[in-house]
Amino acid sequence: MESISRKTFIQSSGLLLAGEILVKKPGAFATGAAQQTETGRKPVKKWVLKNVRLETGFVYEDGEVIATETGLFNVEIEDGKIKAVLPNDPKADATDAKGQLMLPAFRDMHIHLDKTFYGGPWKARLAKNRSVKDMIAFEQKTLPELLKTSTYRAEKIIELLQSKGTNFARSHVNIEPTSRLDSLKNLQKAIENKKDSFGTELVAFPQHGVFYSHSEQLMKEAAAMDIDFIGGLDPNAIDGSVEKQIDFIVQLALDHGKGIDIHLHEGGEPGLKTVEYLTQKVVENPALAGKTFLSHCFVLAKLEKPKLEETAEKLAHARVGVISTVPFGSTIMPIPTLYRHGVTVMTGNDSIVDHWNTFGSGSVLQKANLMAQLYGQSTELDLSRCLKLATCGIVPLDDKGKQQWPKAGDEASVVLVEASCSAEAVARISPVKALVHRGNVVYRN
Numbered sequence: 296m297e298s299i300s301r302k303t304f305i306q307s308s309g310l311l312l313a314g315e316i317l318v319k320k321p322g323a324f325a326t327g328a329a330q331q332t333e334t335g336r337k338p339v340k341k342w343v344l345k346n347v348r349l350e351t352g353f354v355y356e357d358g359e360v361i362a363t364e365t366g367l368f369n370v371e372i373e374d375g376k377i378k379a380v381l382p383n384d385p386k387a388d389a390t391d392a393k394g395q396l397m398l399p400a401f402r403d404m405h406i407h408l409d410k411t412f413y414g415g416p417w418k419a420r421l422a423k424n425r426s427v428k429d430m431i432a433f434e435q436k437t438l439p440e441l442l443k444t445s446t447y448r449a450e451k452i453i454e455l456l457q458s459k460g461t462n463f464a465r466s467h468v469n470i471e472p473t474s475r476l477d478s479l480k481n482l483q484k485a486i487e488n489k490k491d492s493f494g495t496e497l498v499a500f501p502q503h504g505v506f507y508s509h510s511e512q513l514m515k516e517a518a519a520m521d522i523d524f525i526g527g528l529d530p531n532a533i534d535g536s537v538e539k540q541i542d543f544i545v546q547l548a549l550d551h552g553k554g555i556d557i558h559l560h561e562g563g564e565p566g567l568k569t570v571e572y573l574t575q576k577v578v579e580n581p582a583l584a585g586k587t588f589l590s591h592c593f594v595l596a597k598l599e600k601p602k603l604e605e606t607a608e609k610l611a612h613a614r615v616g617v618i619s620t621v622p623f624g625s626t627i628m629p630i631p632t633l634y635r636h637g638v639t640v641m642t643g644n645d646s647i648v649d650h651w652n653t654f655g656s657g658s659v660l661q662k663a664n665l666m667a668q669l670y671g672q673s674t675e676l677d678l679s680r681c682l683k684l685a686t687c688g689i690v691p692l693d694d695k696g697k698q699q700w701p702k703a704g705d706e707a708s709v710v711l712v713e714a715s716c717s718a719e720a721v722a723r724i725s726p727v728k729a730l731v732h733r734g735n736v737v738y739r740n
């Protein structure tokens with residue numbers, strides 16, 4: 296069935312005229328997305344939030360941060376951006392944030408939106424002792440069934456993420472001979488349906504190996520499509536050669552102007568060799584600097600201190616980032632060491648209830664909390680710094696307590712949480728009350 300086109304919908308509903316200014320009534324949240332008019336001009340959409348709690352500084356005692364100072368403000372939003380932060384006017388004709396804390400919207404930087412049990416019946420993962428190759432064989436049997444519902448389920452995960460304050464995700468998407476390009480196409484439908492309320496970037500992920508499953512041609516086709524990163528998977532364990540898989544990925548990324556984000560679970564010599572070889576390739580090809588990431592990278596958790604320090608230094612210098620789901624148990628990632636060397640560290644849920652993992656809650660604030668607990672970050676200052684794991688680096692106050700967010704011109708992608716400050720939000724995984732994506736309220740609790 297031909298679905299009603301966006302243009303027809305806007306024409307028939309008479310939603311907005313070009314250039315119309317939409318100012319919300321007091322007490323009502325602006326909902327829905329900025330509408331594209333027939334001329335392609337985006338109407339100016341302006342509204343104001345009042346009684347917004349923002350962090351303004353740290354309170355010190357004997358040189359130690361003992362509390363976070365906050366105040367209430369009016370925040371003007373226009374055209375998807377923060378237009379101004381003004382003194383609070385409780386009587387203003389504006390949407391009432393009721394003293395809730397405004398933080399940058401959260402970002403999930405490693406998730407698989409394309410394959411999940413979420414949105415369907417509950418199902419725990421299978422026995423733990425399966426190897427990645429066992430899981431590939433399992434996927435070859437089960438993916439055709441999962442693909443039937445994958446668009447719907449991706450939309451359900453996006454809604455879950457929004458309810459946890461996340462407005463952006465980097466999703467890996469399976470590219471292999473079982474799904475071919477269908478997992479990508481199904482996910483692109485979900486992304487299209489959610490595009491006004493949620494942002495994404497995609498990693499073409501050869502989940503079944505590049506050469507092990509003969510996915511080279513499909514990866515080349517995917518690279519020419521609307522994706523952002525070339526993925527990879529345990530080059531030695533799955534494809535039998537670190538150089539062969541990495542060379543293929545690097546060339547594909549360079550040919551198509553994409554970034555790189557590879558899954559690296561394998562440890563030992565091959566794991567370390569993969570880190571070093573990929574890092575070297577990025578040094579040789581500056582176009583890849585700042586656009587190359589190692590997901591999981593568990594090998595770093597097992598390195599002796601001098602080797603770890605040296606490797607972290609190399610990653611920082613080459614601008615290769617690490618995306619960690621903050622595992623615990625026997626694998627404690629050296630995240631504080633990575634931060635100390637200036638390595639970009641990001642996080643994500645990875646799975647939301649699928650055959651790989653059962654635990655994804657959808658919340659990256661929970662990951663920041665987990666990081667705080669794992670590394671003993673329990674003071675006001677330390678907790679406030681941990682927020683950056685959920686926001687991809689942005690925190691309202693700098694290390695000295697100077698306000699650096701929000702500023703006029705910042706993207707109006709923000710979350711309102713029921714907390715008095717960042718430290719409390721991280722420590723308590725405070726409830727998300729509303730999510731604003733590029734100026735539009737897309738979730739409200």
Ligand SMILES: [Zn+2]
Binds near residue numbers: 405407
């Ligand atoms: Zn993953």
